[in-house]
Amino acid sequence: MIRLALALLAVVILAVPAGAPAQTTRERLDNGLTVIVRENPVAPVVAVSLLVAVGTRWEEPANAGISNFVHAVMVRGTTKRSGAQLAEAIAALGGKLSAAGDMDYSEIRASALSRFWRELLGFTAELALAPRLSAGEVDGERDWIVGRIQKRHDNASARAFDELFGALYGAHPYALPVLGTPESLGRVDHAALVAWYGRFYRPERMTLAVSGQVSAAEVLAEARRLFGDLPRRGAVTEAPRPSPANPGTRRVIEQPAQQAQILVGGIAPSLGHPDHAAVKVLSTVLGGGMAGRLFVELRDKRGLAYTAAAYYDPVHDPGALVLYLGTAPENATKAEEALLQEVDRVRTDPVGADELQRAKGYLLGRYAMDRRTNERQAWYVAFYEVEGVGQDYPERYRRAVEAVAPADVLRVARQYLGTLTTVVLRPR
Amino acid sequence: MPGRSTPAAVGAALVLLLLAGCAAVGPARPGATAKPAREVLPNGVVLIVQEHRASDVVALQLWMRMGGRDEAADELGLAHYIEHMLFKGTPTRPPGSIDRMVEGFGGMSNAFTSYDTTHYDFVVPVEHVREGIELLADLAANASFPPDEIENEKKVVFEEMNLIEDDPEKFLLRRLYELSYSPHPYGRPLLGQREFIQKLPRAELLQFYRKHFVPKNMVLVVVGTVDPARVRPLVDATFGRIATVPPARRESPPVPALDRTRRAEIARAEKQAYLGLAWRTAPTGSEDIYAVDLLTYILGDSPSSRLNQTVREQLRLVASIEAGYGAFEQGGLVTVMARLEPANLDRAEAAILAVIRKVRAEGVTEAERQRAVITAESSYAFDIETAEGLAKSYGQAETTWTLDNELAYLGRLRGITAAQIQAVARKYFGDDNYARVRFVPESTSR
Numbered sequence: 001m002i003r004l005a006l007a008l009l010a011v012v013i014l015a016v017p018a019g020a021p022a023q024t025t026r027e028r029l030d031n032g033l034t035v036i037v038r039e040n041p042v043a044p045v046v047a048v049s050l051l052v053a054v055g056t057r058w059e060e061p062a063n064a065g066i067s068n069f070v071h072a073v074m075v076r077g078t079t080k081r082s083g084a085q086l087a088e089a090i091a092a093l094g095g096k097l098s099a100a101g102d103m104d105y106s107e108i109r110a111s112a113l114s115r116f117w118r119e120l121l122g123f124t125a126e127l128a129l130a131p132r133l134s135a136g137e138v139d140g141e142r143d144w145i146v147g148r149i150q151k152r153h154d155n156a157s158a159r160a161f162d163e164l165f166g167a168l169y170g171a172h173p174y175a176l177p178v179l180g181t182p183e184s185l186g187r188v189d190h191a192a193l194v195a196w197y198g199r200f201y202r203p204e205r206m207t208l209a210v211s212g213q214v215s216a217a218e219v220l221a222e223a224r225r226l227f228g229d230l231p232r233r234g235a236v237t238e239a240p241r242p243s244p245a246n247p248g249t250r251r252v253i254e255q256p257a258q259q260a261q262i263l264v265g266g267i268a269p270s271l272g273h274p275d276h277a278a279v280k281v282l283s284t285v286l287g288g289g290m291a292g293r294l295f296v297e298l299r300d301k302r303g304l305a306y307t308a309a310a311y312y313d314p315v316h317d318p319g320a321l322v323l324y325l326g327t328a329p330e331n332a333t334k335a336e337e338a339l340l341q342e343v344d345r346v347r348t349d350p351v352g353a354d355e356l357q358r359a360k361g362y363l364l365g366r367y368a369m370d371r372r373t374n375e376r377q378a379w380y381v382a383f384y385e386v387e388g389v390g391q392d393y394p395e396r397y398r399r400a401v402e403a404v405a406p407a408d409v410l411r412v413a414r415q416y417l418g419t420l421t422t423v424v425l426r427p428r
Numbered sequence: 429m430p431g432r433s434t435p436a437a438v439g440a441a442l443v444l445l446l447l448a449g450c451a452a453v454g455p456a457r458p459g460a461t462a463k464p465a466r467e468v469l470p471n472g473v474v475l476i477v478q479e480h481r482a483s484d485v486v487a488l489q490l491w492m493r494m495g496g497r498d499e500a501a502d503e504l505g506l507a508h509y510i511e512h513m514l515f516k517g518t519p520t521r522p523p524g525s526i527d528r529m530v531e532g533f534g535g536m537s538n539a540f541t542s543y544d545t546t547h548y549d550f551v552v553p554v555e556h557v558r559e560g561i562e563l564l565a566d567l568a569a570n571a572s573f574p575p576d577e578i579e580n581e582k583k584v585v586f587e588e589m590n591l592i593e594d595d596p597e598k599f600l601l602r603r604l605y606e607l608s609y610s611p612h613p614y615g616r617p618l619l620g621q622r623e624f625i626q627k628l629p630r631a632e633l634l635q636f637y638r639k640h641f642v643p644k645n646m647v648l649v650v651v652g653t654v655d656p657a658r659v660r661p662l663v664d665a666t667f668g669r670i671a672t673v674p675p676a677r678r679e680s681p682p683v684p685a686l687d688r689t690r691r692a693e694i695a696r697a698e699k700q701a702y703l704g705l706a707w708r709t710a711p712t713g714s715e716d717i718y719a720v721d722l723l724t725y726i727l728g729d730s731p732s733s734r735l736n737q738t739v740r741e742q743l744r745l746v747a748s749i750e751a752g753y754g755a756f757e758q759g760g761l762v763t764v765m766a767r768l769e770p771a772n773l774d775r776a777e778a779a780i781l782a783v784i785r786k787v788r789a790e791g792v793t794e795a796e797r798q799r800a801v802i803t804a805e806s807s808y809a810f811d812i813e814t815a816e817g818l819a820k821s822y823g824q825a826e827t828t829w830t831l832d833n834e835l836a837y838l839g840r841l842r843g844i845t846a847a848q849i850q851a852v853a854r855k856y857f858g859d860d861n862y863a864r865v866r867f868v869p870e871s872t873s874r
Contacts (some may be wrong), residue, residue: 042482043813092807257491289531358532365534365553368484
């Protein structure tokens with residue numbers, strides 16, 4: 001009886017059309033800086049994401065990690081106040097502020113109670129445009145980052161991922177770790193940091209995104225006041241980047257650990273590539289959650305792995321599709337064989353309709369889950385701008401995922417999982 | 429509900445141990461956020477719905493007026509075990525299928541047990557609201573407790589027990605609650621006792637479930653991109669059909685007063701010592717919760733708080749120190765926890781008492797009061813920016829307090845004066861009326 005009633009109710013459209021809520025306004029200032037404001041009246045908070053096009057993509061082995069390093073030094077103070085004073089001032093707004101490097105951009109991230117949006121934007125501008133970059137902070141910050149690199153190196157799965165990216169990308173700068181290496185950071189001195197900041201912090205490379213209980217008109221006016229006087233500087237001269245290597249090698253490393261880590265990866269499309277949605281679906285079929293093939297076949301049915309997943313989060317240049325297993329050392333050989341069998345299967349047989357539907361639901365559901373907070377929303381709109389894919393990207397992406405057919409999954413599996421590079425980390 | 433204050437370092441502990449102790453307050457800008465619609469179904473189920481268009485998801489939470497305090501002394505851990513078992517299946521949903529279904533939507537599920545309440549949470553994309561409500565109602569009325577799954581889950585629960593014991597801060601908080609509340613149920617371990625869980629009979633689980641999972645104990649909260657008018661028919665067709673059985677909550681003894689007899693010293697493997705002090709303060713229904721909440725922020729919430737400035741920065745007696753307020757229906761407790769060198773235990777305790785004595789004698793400054801209000805507002809505002817955060821504040825208020833009090837909370841907090849903060853310091857915080865737990869390194873223990 002209940003079932004019948006529910007079946008009848010199902011024809012009622014319960015949901016209000018998705019995507020309705022927030023209104024987004026975008027403006028390019030005369031100096032080339034882009035401002036995007038997302039009005040979201042739901043809670044009295046505001047989040048700011050300032051993305052600057054500087055990251056590992058422009059680094060080389062000799063100065064790897066310099067983008068992240070310069071941001072670590074930036075938050076230690078501005079020309080107007082020390083790092084401690086800045087932290088205290090932000091706390092008085094009920095807020096927080098941080099900065100870090102990434103592959104295609106670096107981010108200054110801030111949030112606070114929305115009635116303090118003007119103050120928060122002011123501190124963000126102060127940090128971005130007038131950092132103290134004090135020579136006295138350089139050694140301490142370098143030590144702190146080197147400590148984090150060491151910690152990451154000691155973590156078996158993080159280490160294995162870094163090794164795989166190194167091998168997959170070869171001479172392409174995505175091979176470089178965002179944190180850098182102790183050696184590269186050792187070569188980066190105060191003068192190099194100041195020069196790096198001066199080279200990349202120009203208005204044409206900056207996107208300011210604000211999301212929260214704010215008025216777009218007011219935020220735009222304040223952004224023009226704070227950032228509008230920056231002179232236009234023109235494009236940065238860029239050397240062409242080598243293509244990713246994907247050598248198809250298999251490398252074994254050893255380190256103290258409980259589990260063996262097996263990573264198998266191929267070079268895959270970039271974020272803006274027409275195949276992106278199909279490879280996202282492929283990645284989900286293989287390793288998206290508890291119903292992904294790797295989890296079902298290797299963990300549930302055969303008990304060959306504890307962790308079984310797939311990753312594919314591409315940015316501007318070609319992405320990496322990585323299949324990942326964490327397993328007991330004695331199962332490592334069988335697990336790797338089974339993983340390769342799954343690769344063969346997905347390159348031979350078309351995926352079934354139900355499985356495809358589940359993968360799409362999982363993928364789009366997770367995408368919605370990841371955009372729940374203003375902090376994430378501000379980052380997303382700035383990210384799409386920096387990556388040059390346009391503000392209508394979420395809707396285009398949703399449609400593209402829904403349109404993926406079994407034949408598309410088969411085609412991209414054949415195309416992008418043909419040459420595989422492997423890293424195995426064995427406990428020592 | 430009051431008593432925000434989950435000190436950051438032990439936040440995870442509070443999820444299990446002190447769930448109801450987390451904060452909750454009302455919208456910062458009355459009118460800016462729509463008010464929730466509260467309805468009572470004929471069988472007693474309470475439905476709270478609010479449209480919240482922050483994203484394309486909906487939070488569905490089932491809050492039960494039932495928790496650890498409803499267990500008999502010889503069945504500790506039942507409420508928490510049921511929390512684990514509920515997702516294991518119903519007659520129409522085999523083991524594993526529930527997790528897979530929610531995951532197939534790209535959704536998330538979670539559940540929490542506290543002393544006064546338990547709750548079961550889903551976040552799903554908006555197009556799956558119907559399936560989500562149907563699922564929650566099925567779990568609430570038809571959980572099947574498969575025998576194999578009961579056995580399998582024991583390992584998981586034992587592992588949870590180990591995790592708490594391994595973490596000195598979580599374990600300290602748990603021991604402080606035991607010492608401060610015993611023999612009241614708030615002093616018992618929510619995860620239960622190993623011996624009882626080891627031989628847990630299925631019949632007892634079923635009996636407890638049937639006794640407490642009755643409509644009058646159920647609160648369904650729906651927050652997200654939904655039209656409230658369209659939710660009610662779905663709930664009528666599911667929760668509305670659950671048969672009425674009168675609820676029966678267990679009577680608890682009164683919470684005890686604290687004095688110098690409540691002391692415990694425990695030898696642990698860590699190299700540093702831990703000190704925990706706890707004062708009995710206001711329960712959720714009390715008018716004092718607002719001032720106690722602000723006082724807790726001022727004493728020990730941030731690097732600029734009084735305990736941090738005096739005991740850590742100036743006297744350098746502790747490596748870290750923070751204060752937290754856990755307010756429950758039948759009692760409230762403010763805890764101060766510090767990590768320190770064993771040699772400083774006595775001096776640090778004396779310094780903490782001196783800081784509190786100074787507040788009793790001289791009160792707090794207007795700047796401190798304002799900063800505490802802003803910290804409280806900010807913590808609340810970031811909690812409610814997501815659909816699940818807002819749903820949680822409503823569910824908690826409805827089950828342990830009232831929705832109206834919840835909606836008025838921030839306004840009340842803003843109206844508290846420095847004199848009122850000083851008054852609650854005098855009323856609740858004495859030199860003798862606190863419980864104390866010390867963890868000392870095994871090598872130096874006496």
